[in-house]
Amino acid sequence: MGAEPTPEKPAVPVKPLRADAARNRAKVLVAAREVFAERGTGASTEEVARRAGVGIGTVFRHFPTKESLLEAVLGEILAGFAEQARLRTESPDPGGAFFDFFQLVVGESATKNAVSAELTGAGIDLHASGDEVRQELRGALGVLLARAQEAGAVRADVGLGEVMALLAGTSQATGNLDVLMRGRVLDVVFDGLRGHSS
Numbered sequence: 001m002g003a004e005p006t007p008e009k010p011a012v013p014v015k016p017l018r019a020d021a022a023r024n025r026a027k028v029l030v031a032a033r034e035v036f037a038e039r040g041t042g043a044s045t046e047e048v049a050r051r052a053g054v055g056i057g058t059v060f061r062h063f064p065t066k067e068s069l070l071e072a073v074l075g076e077i078l079a080g081f082a083e084q085a086r087l088r089t090e091s092p093d094p095g096g097a098f099f100d101f102f103q104l105v106v107g108e109s110a111t112k113n114a115v116s117a118e119l120t121g122a123g124i125d126l127h128a129s130g131d132e133v134r135q136e137l138r139g140a141l142g143v144l145l146a147r148a149q150e151a152g153a154v155r156a157d158v159g160l161g162e163v164m165a166l167l168a169g170t171s172q173a174t175g176n177l178d179v180l181m182r183g184r185v186l187d188v189v190f191d192g193l194r195g196h197s198s
Helices: 019-039 045-052 056-062 066-088 094-107 109-121 131-150 160-173 179-193
Strands: none
Touching (some): 019 066, 094 109, 094 131, 131 160
């Protein structure tokens, strides 16, 4: 007679963070975004802890390494972009929604670019670590583009891949420009994207 099958062990549920721990994690992420935006990604985790009003041990409890903190910050930035894109998908002005979102991303990309560069330098595969949120962002941007094209506000021969490349390139190129020069660059890019009815 064969051996009795061993019953499978029940999966250990992932315990959700306690309310105070979740609040502390959120405070650390907000502080990290502010500190890295103001002082660059070379700023220390001690500075982040001070800004968040928590001990350094609290930071390390949630983010054991500087890279894990940077990854979480990048994830928050991308999730914020995806949410902003989704909010604009029902706008009564599809062209305005598309160009407004493009401008938003370019204007807020300096910290994202710095964090991405730091993580890439540390050998972290950014596409593997944030693939889900990137897909959400891509999907929402695709809706914005399609609606803007249907309204005649964006030329019909532009694909999502081209828009993503323009968005990434413009964000990278204008990161250190003042607001006036960034606006002029965006005007040129937008002129190239506009449809016949704009």
